Amino acid sequence: MTNAVLSSAFVSLVGAGPGDPGLLTLRATERLREADVVLFDALANPELLHLCPQAEQVDVGKRGFLPSMSQEDINALIVQKALEGGGRRVVRLKGGDPFVFGRGGEEALACAAAGIPCEIVPGISSAVAAAAYAGIPVTHRGMARSFAVLTGTDQHGQAAYAGLSGVDTLVFLMAVKNLDRIAADLIAAGRDPLTPAATIQWASTPQQRVVKGTLADIASVVRQAGVCAPAVTVVGEVVRLHEALNWFVPQA
Template identity: 70%
Template sequence: MNSSRAFVSLIGAGPGDPGLLTLRGQAALAQADVVLFDYLANPELLRHAPQARTIYVGKKGFSEYISQPDINALIVEQAQMNGGQRVARLKGGDVFVFGRGSEEAQACVDAGVPFEIVPGISSAIAAPAYAGIPVTHRGDARSFAVLTGNTREGDAHYERLSGIDTLVLLMGVRNLSTIAAELIAAGRSPDTPAATIQWGTTPQQRVASGTLGTIAAEVEKAGLEAPAVTVVGEVARLRDRLKWFESPAELGHPLLGKQVAVTRTRDSSSALPDLLRARGAEVLEVPLIRFEATGEPDALHTRLRDLRNVDWLLLSSNQAVTALFAELDSLGLDARALGGVKLGAVGPSTARSLQEHGLRADFVPQTPGARHLGAELPAQPGEVVLHLTSQLAEAELQDALDARGLKYQRAELYRTVPAAPSENELERLKAADVVTLASGSAARHLADLAGTDFSVAAMGPQTADAARAAGFERVWMATSPSLESLVEAAAAAVSGRPQQSADDQS
């Protein structure tokens, strides 16, 4: 989306958990033509800018892939291109807390480019919080200071911090031994509690605890590296009682530290990723399929204009409902065109989609799935059943209806085609601990794209059967047609609990 003038949003991406992005940051990303993101900004946040071009400007510790002056110039250049673009600069943590955001803002001022600052949650408070360490606590800490660990010898002046109860060190792992020694030399007791948190707020979070005198050795022993935050002060003692994010599976985080790939259509959105993240998972959303208009529009429109000879209209997906009403609208029709037929939905989710358009399904099978819809549909032999579906419709529904003497007809309502993930998405997909599948099409496309050496969690028996037919051997199935149940299936997959076959739920 091109803007009529250049504009830059300097956005704090938060400390790593994508759920900690602010609503204002999300809105700015949605308006962006170009997104510049760095090493500490979770790439999952780019889903909020689906139309934007993305540019990686990562800088990791002391090894810079691109210099700060180059980033400043790139921000201005991108904002001024094409007659003016909206640029989102996505920065880890907060823009102005050791983020060099002020330098980027100055570059915009110097170039006459309008800009805004979207504050983010700083790792200085978020990482300790996720480790169960409050930076202030009544009776223990009435003040805290945030320091950079990137200090030159002799310029820290730690003696000035003698009255500060809690010290939070950013970017200090490399110099932690020196910093600890200088703090002790400046008057801090070597017995002061301390903790270092690596990749705070993410599923990769790891914590080393000790004292000011031992923390550097504990960090080295644990193998912690940047990015990390170190807390020095009495509040670090509270971690033993308040840690919550690293709770074991039985306390609500069965997917903690696990990578879950959610297959979806390119344009769809779902609450599933957020439910998985709430269980501690690192989520990768991978578009494996996309929907296109039918390749047989004339035949479809002829059927939709005249449904007088149809007794039942069957819809076997949410996309079928969406496509149906889009086609009716293109013909100048609405729900009244369906007034003379009964409606059958493959499951409660499809039925809810119909309700959103003001229609109630006349029949929904007790167990979702095409096989059950065909076997249980309350139709009489000789009645005409029209199935509106994609070009890849499963044969199960037709077989079940034919066996009962019903007159099965099918019209291509939309097309399901593969969507090619990026090289980066494909690499991350192959590293996933479990992949969720919401349709048989997704199962087949995953097999074609990346093979079948995956543990998969399938939404319902039809999808589970399709996954097995595609060659997947490690298949877990949701016990009910809900996202919560699909999350449980993913948790069962990573924990190695027994797999459940489709026949178990028939």
């Protein structure tokens, strides 16, 4: 490998935001327009690929927590594409933010191990934006002065949830499948069953849906409404603000 290869190989780990193409950053747009290769998956809005017709576009096909290509294979592919043809500009386009449950750290480590320069282009995380598009601020004076973000794919369990008592607003990503268990564990860990809860599906897109309930019934509300992934669940007093602040009207 020559220095010339290394000097032109460059990887950008780019956050695509929650879905609305208007929430892409200027830097992300620029990187997509200049890219030689773009590796994308189902969590990034496919419309964004119109920004990079010049690039080789590779679908690495991760769909939520059912990857069709292993993370290790994706890491290796990023490195391989960056080193091809004398060094290329690779964009790894990821839904939300690369460092919020995005496995971006692993991809950055793979680049570092291969000696390939890498940058992070943060994206709007649905951890905050999904709630915002339902008119729910994750923090609000007199209501919530802290929030935590967790995934629903991990089974954190009652014991771990007891260790969330100091956090006002809880945000669960990818939690629809395990919502019954999560809600039950949170209640068992001491959180009030009447705490308001909302689940937002396809946040910020024309397909956005919001369902509301309490910690005690949110799982059945979600099931009855037929809400499925991708969705974000918010638990906390701030959910009460949805009624007054629900500003977003999805237009199909």
